[in-house]
Structure formats: C-alpha cells, structure tokens
Amino acid sequence: MTPPFDTLAFRLFALSVLVLVFKMLVLASWTSAIRLRKKIFAAPEDYASQGLPVQDVRDPDVARARRAHRNDLENILPYFAVGAVYAATAPSAAGAWLCFGGFTLARVLHTLFYLNERMPHRTLAYALGYFALLWMILSSAWSLFAR
Amino acid sequence: MTPPFDTLAFRLFALSVLVLVFKMLVLASWTSAIRLRKKIFAAPEDYASQGLPVQDVRDPDVARARRAHRNDLENILPYFAVGAVYAATAPSAAGAWLCFGGFTLARVLHTLFYLNERMPHRTLAYALGYFALLWMILSSAWSLFAR
C-alpha cells in the first residue's frame, strides 16, 4: 500500500472496506436469486425479458432483503467516510482493531440476523455498529480539536 | 491528523464528515423513536418481539423521516467522495470553508426543514447542497486537468 495507507490503522480500515462491500455484493446477489426463483422483478420490462406477464406484487422475502440492504446503505456507507477520518487520527492498535473489527462484525451479523428474522439479535447487532460509529465520531472530533 | 490529512482543507472536510454522519445517526434514532412511540415497525418479527400483532401500515411520520434519510443517502454520501477529491486539489481556505461549511449547513437545514414540513425552505436547502456539490465537481475537474 502507498503511504499514508501503509499504517496498521489504514490497512485494517481497508480490509474492513473490502469485507463489507463484498458482503453487500453477496446480499445484492441474494436478492437477485430470490427474484429469479420467485419470478418477482423490480421493473415491468424485466418480466417481458423473461417472457412473463407483468406483475405488481410485493414479496416479503424480497422486501426483507431490500430492508437489510437499505440498512447497510444507512450505516456501512457513512462508516467508510468516518473510518477514514478515524484512521487518519492515528488511533492506537487496540482502538483500530476494536472499532474497525467491531463495526465489521456487527454489520455482518446484522445482515445474517435480518435475513433469518432473528430478534432481538438484529437490534443488538445494529446497536453495536451504531455505537462503534458514534465512538469513532467522538474520538475523531477530540483528535481534530485537541491535538 | 497524519499527513496528508493535516491540511486545513482536509481538516475542515473531516469535521464536516463527522458532523454530517452524526446528523444521520440522530435522524436514524429519530425514526426509531417514532416507530417505538407509534408501534409501527419495519419487519413482521419486530411486532412479535414486542408482543404485538403484525401490522402493515404506512405511517406518514415514519415515511417522512425515511424520505429525509434517503435524500441524505443521495446527497451526503456522494459528497464524502467529492469532498475528499476537492480537498486533495488544495483549494484556498475560503473555498474550503465555503464548500464544506456551506454543504454541511445546507444538509443540516434540509433535515430540519423536511421534518418540520417547511416549504419552500427544504427545496432551498436542497438546492444549496446540490450547487455546492456541483461547484466542487467542476472546480476539482478543472484542477485535475489544468494543473
């Protein structure tokens, strides 16, 4: 990795980016697989391209996968900006491992729990990611102003 | 902050990242608070975990908070990439303050105006953010090619 991305914090952050986007790509394919299996598509022309009559139904499994995906957009994508800022504050190795590892674990679990309808597990995974993000924001703000 | 994140432009950008993601986290909690108060949840299993019968209603207040949040996804998240590029073009202090400060202010106001149903205030805040983003794109493109 080219500097300044060669520090431990940036390398861990980069790894978490790769893992989390991979997870999002798998979720997108999971949604597509449900659509293909159930023949429930997003756009009218998709039915035509499959030689099927157009339907306008809301499938609970597709809706569930899409909710999990939207929750990723709301949490993982902001993390990519906050995580980079946090890595640039030169956190301790322990801080980097806890924040990046904790957030990544929380979000992988969140998707698994969402797709498997596990409650309150899903809420706990969401809360872990939420507070990891909040902690990185507060810690980074402290570094921006205090140092 | 480690170099190259120690310049004024990157520090202001980093601050705007922290403020805007904090704002998005508050909005997410605001949505959750409405859901808990009104007992209107996103997934069927959420009703079960609260000991309630499953409902499928579309609450106008939840829908409003979600629209504000989706508008954030469409505007704030692209800004995180464009703002980093703009900061890397070594803008003037005035440019950095105006773009990063202006965009951040616009998006905080957008959320407040959306939740309080203030029109045309919301449209004006949206337009301010939109044109700040457009300006950063054009200014960065100029720097990429001309210098």
Added chain:
Amino acid sequence: MTPPFDTLAFRLFALSVLVLVFKMLVLASWTSAIRLRKKIFAAPEDYASQGLPVQDVRDPDVARARRAHRNDLENILPYFAVGAVYAATAPSAAGAWLCFGGFTLARVLHTLFYLNERMPHRTLAYALGYFALLWMILSSAWSLFAR
C-alpha cells in the same frame, strides 16, 4: 493534486468520482423534472406549496428513476471506498484504466439503459459494474496480504 493523490491511479479514480457523482446529480434532476411535469411530489407539503390538492399516486416514471437512483446508491457509493483502497495498492496503469474506466462506463450505461427500459442491456451493464467491483476487492485483498 496533493500527494498521495498525484499518482495516475488516484487521478483516474478522482476523475471517475467526479463523473459518477455528476451523473447522479443529473439523475436527481431528471427525477425532479418528471415530478414537476407530472405534478407528482414526494411529500404532502410539496402539493400545498404548488397550490395543488395532496395526491398519493405512484407514478411509473418517477418509480423507474428512483429505482435507477437506488441502484446507484447500492453500487456507486461502495465503489468510492473500494476504488480508493484499490488506488492505494498502486495498481498498474492498465489495471487502473480498466477498473476505474470500466466501472464508470458500466454505471453510466446502466442509468441510460434503465431509463430507456432496455433489457437485457441493463442487466449486462449492472453485471459489468458488479464484476469490476468484485475484481477490485479481490485484487486489493491480495495486495493487502501478499505484499
């Protein structure tokens, strides 16, 4: 551009960021133009501000533009994080051109094909972006661990 953003890979990545966010801003305006032309708005107060009675209709053209936009959120925004990591692995010039250029082209085409209801063109453009992203993830992971 300030170091380390002065390498070819980072400059190409920065250019793709500017092109893709510009594309997203154009799509947002396209959606607004449909809304204004058809008088179909997102929020009840928008009707009042236009002096119109509130409606709750789901317009197929607005829904189409919004689906294209959401697909951008799910693919372009994760690319901004993965592309930065990939650029930091100091890829070859050919790799940078293929990945950044290929992804950008794929996503511009995806929007055009979506709005024009072109199938299976849209699916092919989506797949090209998907596999470009997957390739950048695998290539970056290799660089993170092997070097």
